[in-house]
Every structure is written in C-alpha cells, then in structure tokens.
Amino acid sequence: MMDYSRAICRTLHEDHMATVRVLEKLETALIKVGRKSPPAPQDPDLSRLLRDVAAVMQSEITGHFAFEEDHLFPLVEEMGETGMLAILRDEHATIRPLAQRITETIRASHANGFTPDEWAGFYDLGLELAERETFHIQKEEMGFLPLLDQILEPEDDGALSITFAETR
Amino acid sequence: MGAQSRLIPYHLPLRFFVAAALFHVAAWLLLTVGHADIAGYAGGPGIVLASLHALTLGALAMTAMGAAYQLLNVATGITTGLAMGRFDVASISSWLYIPGTVLLVAGMADGNNTAMLLGGGLVVSGLIAFAVIIGNIFYRTVALKATMRHGWAALVCMVFLAVAGLVLIVDFELGFLGTSALPERADLAFSHAILGGFGFMGLLVLGFSYILIPMFALSPAPNERQSGLSLSLILCGLALAVPAALAGNKLALLLAAAIGLAGVAVHLMIMRKVLREGMKKRLGMSFVMVRSGWIALPLSIGIGGLAAVAPETFNLPPLFIFILIFGWLLTFLTGILQRILPFLTSMHAHKLGQRAPRLSEMGDQGITLKMHAVCHGGALLLVSAGIVGDVDALILIGGLTGSLGAAAFLWFTIGVGKLVVGFYAKDKRAQHP
Numbered sequence: 001m002m003d004y005s006r007a008i009c010r011t012l013h014e015d016h017m018a019t020v021r022v023l024e025k026l027e028t029a030l031i032k033v034g035r036k037s038p039p040a041p042q043d044p045d046l047s048r049l050l051r052d053v054a055a056v057m058q059s060e061i062t063g064h065f066a067f068e069e070d071h072l073f074p075l076v077e078e079m080g081e082t083g084m085l086a087i088l089r090d091e092h093a094t095i096r097p098l099a100q101r102i103t104e105t106i107r108a109s110h111a112n113g114f115t116p117d118e119w120a121g122f123y124d125l126g127l128e129l130a131e132r133e134t135f136h137i138q139k140e141e142m143g144f145l146p147l148l149d150q151i152l153e154p155e156d157d158g159a160l161s162i163t164f165a166e167t168r
Numbered sequence: 169m170g171a172q173s174r175l176i177p178y179h180l181p182l183r184f185f186v187a188a189a190l191f192h193v194a195a196w197l198l199l200t201v202g203h204a205d206i207a208g209y210a211g212g213p214g215i216v217l218a219s220l221h222a223l224t225l226g227a228l229a230m231t232a233m234g235a236a237y238q239l240l241n242v243a244t245g246i247t248t249g250l251a252m253g254r255f256d257v258a259s260i261s262s263w264l265y266i267p268g269t270v271l272l273v274a275g276m277a278d279g280n281n282t283a284m285l286l287g288g289g290l291v292v293s294g295l296i297a298f299a300v301i302i303g304n305i306f307y308r309t310v311a312l313k314a315t316m317r318h319g320w321a322a323l324v325c326m327v328f329l330a331v332a333g334l335v336l337i338v339d340f341e342l343g344f345l346g347t348s349a350l351p352e353r354a355d356l357a358f359s360h361a362i363l364g365g366f367g368f369m370g371l372l373v374l375g376f377s378y379i380l381i382p383m384f385a386l387s388p389a390p391n392e393r394q395s396g397l398s399l400s401l402i403l404c405g406l407a408l409a410v411p412a413a414l415a416g417n418k419l420a421l422l423l424a425a426a427i428g429l430a431g432v433a434v435h436l437m438i439m440r441k442v443l444r445e446g447m448k449k450r451l452g453m454s455f456v457m458v459r460s461g462w463i464a465l466p467l468s469i470g471i472g473g474l475a476a477v478a479p480e481t482f483n484l485p486p487l488f489i490f491i492l493i494f495g496w497l498l499t500f501l502t503g504i505l506q507r508i509l510p511f512l513t514s515m516h517a518h519k520l521g522q523r524a525p526r527l528s529e530m531g532d533q534g535i536t537l538k539m540h541a542v543c544h545g546g547a548l549l550l551v552s553a554g555i556v557g558d559v560d561a562l563i564l565i566g567g568l569t570g571s572l573g574a575a576a577f578l579w580f581t582i583g584v585g586k587l588v589v590g591f592y593a594k595d596k597r598a599q600h601p
Binding site: 017 | 515
C-alpha cells in the first residue's frame with residue numbers, strides 16, 4: 001500500500017477504509033453476540049451498525065464496483081493487465097449477491113428482529129461477506145490502485161473524480 | 169504484469185511448503201527422542217543436531233525458499249523463472265535442496281559423515297540455485313528497497329553460513345579445528361548459529377516483513393529511513409558478533425547483542441506503527457503467532473548475550489538456540505505461512521475461474537491452527553523450563569506437545585494443498601472430458 005498521487009485513487013482508498021472499518025465492527029459484533037441466539041430486539045448500537053453496514057454495502061456494489069468496472073478496469077485492460085482484472089471481476093461477482101442478501105436481511109429485520117434461524121443465517125453471511133470483501137480490498141490496495149496511480153494522466157484523474165462523485 | 173499472471177506453477181511453492189511441514193513434525197519428534205541430551209547439549213552429531221537442522225534447513229529455510237519464489241514474483245513483477253537449458257532453476261533448487269536436507273538430517277542423526285557431507289553438498293547447491301534466482305530479482309528491481317537490502321545482506325550471510333557449515337561437517341571426520349590459527353570447533357559452531365538464525369534466516373524474515381505485514385494489515389508502506397536504520401544496526405551487531413564468537417571474546421559478544429537489540433527495537437517499533445495505522449485490526453490467529461514471534465526475537469538476543477558471558481548458568485547456550493529457532497523464527501513463520509497458503513490457493517482458484525472457498529474455511533483451520541497454536545505455545549514453555557531447570561521430563565512432554573502441534577499444522581498444509589491440486593484436476597477434466 002502506498003500514498004496515492006491521483007485524487008480518484010485517494011477517494012477509492014478512503015472508500016476502502018470506510019468499508020473495512022464497518023465490516024470490522026460487524027465481525028466484532030457478530031462474534032460478541034454469537035451464532036446460537038439472536039441479539040435483543042431493538043438493541044440501539046447493533047441497529048445503528050446494521051444500518052451502516054446496509055448503507056456501505058449498497059454503495060459498494062452499486063457505486064464503487066460499477067464505477068471500477070465501467071470506468072477504471074477498461075483503462076487497465078488496455079495495458080494488457082487482463083489477469084488481475086479477471087480476479088477482481090470474479091470477486092465482484094461473488095461479493096455482489098452476498099452484499100445484496102445482507103442488505104435485504106437487515107432491512108427485513110428492522111420490523112421484526114431476527115428469529116434464531118434467521119440470525120444463524122445472517123451470522124454466517126456477515127462473516128463470509130466481511131472476509132471476502134476484506135480479501136478483495138487487500139488485492140485492490142496492493143495491486144490495482146498502485147497501478148492505476150501510475151498510469152492515470154492528471155486530466156483523466158479530474159474527469160474520473162467528477163464521474164465517481166456523480167455516480168454516488 | 170498482473171498479480172494473476174505473476175502466479176508461478178502451484179506445485180513449486182507447494183512442494184517447499186509441504187516438505188517444510190513434514191520437517192517441522194520431524195524436528196519436534198527428534199527433539200522428543202533426544203530429550204535427555206537437550207539441556208546439556210554442547211555440540212556434536214546425534215539426534216539433537218538432527219532436530220536442530222530438521223527445523224532450520226528443513227522447516228525454516230524451506231518455507232523461506234517457497235515463499236520467496238512466489239512473493240518476489242508477485243511483488244516485483246520480475247519472474248523467478250530462470251532457465252538452465254530445459255530446466256527451471258527454481259525446480260532444480262528443490263531437487264537438490266529437499267533430498268539434500270533429508271540426507272543431511274539423517275546423516276546427523278546417525279553420525280554418518282559421508283551422508284552429512286553428501287547431504288551438505290546438495291543443500292549448499294540448492295541454496296546457490298536459490299541465491300541465483302532471488303539475487304537476479306534483487307538486482308533487477310528498483311522498488312521495495314527495504315526488502316531488497318535485507319535480502320542482499322541475507323545472501324552474504326548465507327555464503328558464510330554455508331562455508332562454516334561445510335567446515336564443521338568436514339571437521340567431524342578430520343578434527344582440524346582448534347589447531348594452529350583455526351578457531352575452536354565450539355566457537356565456529358556458535359558463529360554458524362548466529363549467521364543462520366540472525367543473519368540468513370533472520371534478515372530474510374525481517375526483510376519480507378516490510379512487504380507482508382503492511383499487506384495483511386492494509387497499512388501504508390513503512391518509512392525506508394527507519395528500516396535502513398534498523399538494518400544498519402543489525403548488520404553492525406552481526407559484523408561484531410561473528411568474529412567475536414570465532415575469537416571467543418565475551419565482551420564483544422555482549423556489545424554485539426546490545427547493538428543487535430537496538431536494531432530489532434527499531435524494527436519492532438516500525439511493525440507496531442504498521443499495525444496501528446493498518447485498516448485491518450482483526451488479524452486472527454496468524455498474528456497471535458506473529459506477535460509471539462516478535463516477543464521471542466529480542467528475548468533470543470538477550471539470552472544469547474547472557475549465554476556468551478555466563479554459559480554455565482541455567483544452560484543458557486541451548487536455551488538461546490531453542491528460543492532463537494523454535495521461539496522466534498518458527499513461531500513467526502508458521503504465523504505467516506498460515507496466511508500465505510490460503511491466499512495463494514484462492515488466487516489459483518480465481519485464475520482457473522473456479523469459486524474459491526473462504527480463506528478461513530481452508531485446511532480445517534478451526535481445529536488445526538488453534539491446536540497448533542496451543543500446542544506450540546505450551547511446547548515452548550515446557551521445553552524452555554526443562555532446559556533452564558535441567559528437567560528432562562519437561563523437555564520430553566514439551567517435545568510431544570510440539571509434535572502434536574506440528575502434526576496439526578501438517579494437517580492444515582495438506583488440507584490447503586489438496587484444495588489447489590483439486591482445482592487443477594477439475595480444470596484438466598473440464599478441458600479434456
């Protein structure tokens with residue numbers, strides 16, 4: 001990981017930090033509550049955390065992933081870097097349904113909380129999402145963003161930053 | 169080149185990692201068998217020497233070779249695929265090094281000089297092939313300066329280490345050390361241990377830490393000036409310690425330990441900063457091992473310094489070797505290896521377009537790695553207490569506990585290895601139904 005010179009790389013890095021931070025909180029909360037029995041209904045701290053998770057993951061798959069796939073991957077692909085992009089695209093395809101499911105489950109739990117079975121499913125889903133998303137971010141931070149930072153021209157950087165802001 | 173296209177053939181690092189896991193078990197078992205000779209060990213062939221080299225050459229350097237081939241390829245984009253005619257030099261290094269280590273360790277256990285000499289020759293040849301490959305990468309890369317500087321210094325230490333090792337083997341037969349101007353055998357053996365533990369292996373491990381720890385913690389790259397200061401101090405310590413050990417100069421050894429400790433303190437402060445600034449705070453079982461290794465590192469230098477001035481007290485020389493090899497290097501490397509193996513396996517799955525299992529589901533980690541950590545920690549405490557108190561029974565129980573932990577780690581390694589082999593078998597079936 002490095003200090004990025006391009007604004008779009010810094011913005012994506014900040015996005016990564018926010019995502020890892022909220023997923024770390026989710027992991028901690030899930031392990032604290034345990035898989036066997038659901039948390040107390042209307043726990044204010046957990047409710048707030050779950051709302052944050054839903055918001056961050058929705059933004060991740062609709063804004064962040066889509067922007068990378070539509071605007072950034074093609075730039076890197078032009079350099080012949082197809083191998084790295086195949087991995088990143090494959091991971092997006094794996095994470096998207098997980099993020100969608102967790103967002104829907106959190107929304108459904110607002111009204112009635114979790115039954116023990118629903119909680120067990122949510123527990124497994126949350127830990128899987130946290131692990132896969134973090135592993136994905138590790139790869140983007142180590143390989144993709146440093147490369148993007150090298151190849152982007154300043155004028156493209158500005159235009160991409162505006163486009164990313166508009167997609168969110 | 170992208171990270172995926174930088175993946176080397178899976179069987180190359182895997183053969184080193186599986187061999188390392190097998191030698192890891194063998195080292196603890198040999199320690200268990202030789203438990204009655206550990207506390208008072210003062211050199212010479214036999215089970216204790218075999219255990220020590222099963223661990224240093226068989227587990228530690230073996231892991232470093234497999235990891236270096238893959239990680240340097242990914243981190244620098246420079247291929248490890250040097251060819252010699254039809255043969256890949258990395259493969260040649262494995263054909264020389266792995267059977268060479270088996271032969272050397274068996275020769276040491278049996279006191280067979282011919283086997284030791286032949287095994288030692290093969291091991292050194294394998295290490296030369298390794299040095300050619302990674303030296304080529306160090307020479308061609310301009311990035312990762314901290315890792316490259318440590319790597320060069322490690323290779324220089326490796327040359328002296330190999331020469332000292334071969335001289336010690338020949339001396340078993342001819343007994344020329346200690347005559348005329350040559351150093352005493354015990355002094356050369358002590359400098360060999362310093363060159364191996366702190367020089368070759370120690371510097372490789374510290375150097376790779378500057379890539380791996382920030383990668384796992386999602387942290388900014390460490391400050392190069394600080395890593396340069398740490399390396400300079402450690403090299404000063406080594407440059408003083410090796411001749412001091414050869415000359416049997418206790419005061420110089422104590423000074424070298426103090427300088428080495430200062431260098432390690434700077435390194436550990438850098439690592440602490442990396443973890444503090446890292447995005448990822450929950451780092452799991454692997455970092456319990458990594459942190460435990462970091463505790464054992466300065467401890468080993470401190471005990472080494474004391475062993476130089478008061479060798480008769482509390483069996484300090486064998487305690488120093490045990491904490492250095494089993495405490496610092498083995499603990500740290502098993503911590504790192506339990507992250508690298510699933511990481512690489514997942515990359516290979518994606519390369520083949522197959523769904524990768526979750527990293528934490530690979531190799532029955534819930535059982536294997538927890539069992540390894542508990543047994544490894546218990547074994548370190550038991551054997552250390554046994555050495556200090558001269559209680560062979562504690563060393564025996566510690567050895568058995570360590571063997572159980574090593575077996576659990578072998579189970580993990582084979583479990584993850586089977587996954588990657590399975591991915592390629594599935595891919596082959598899909599291509600040739």
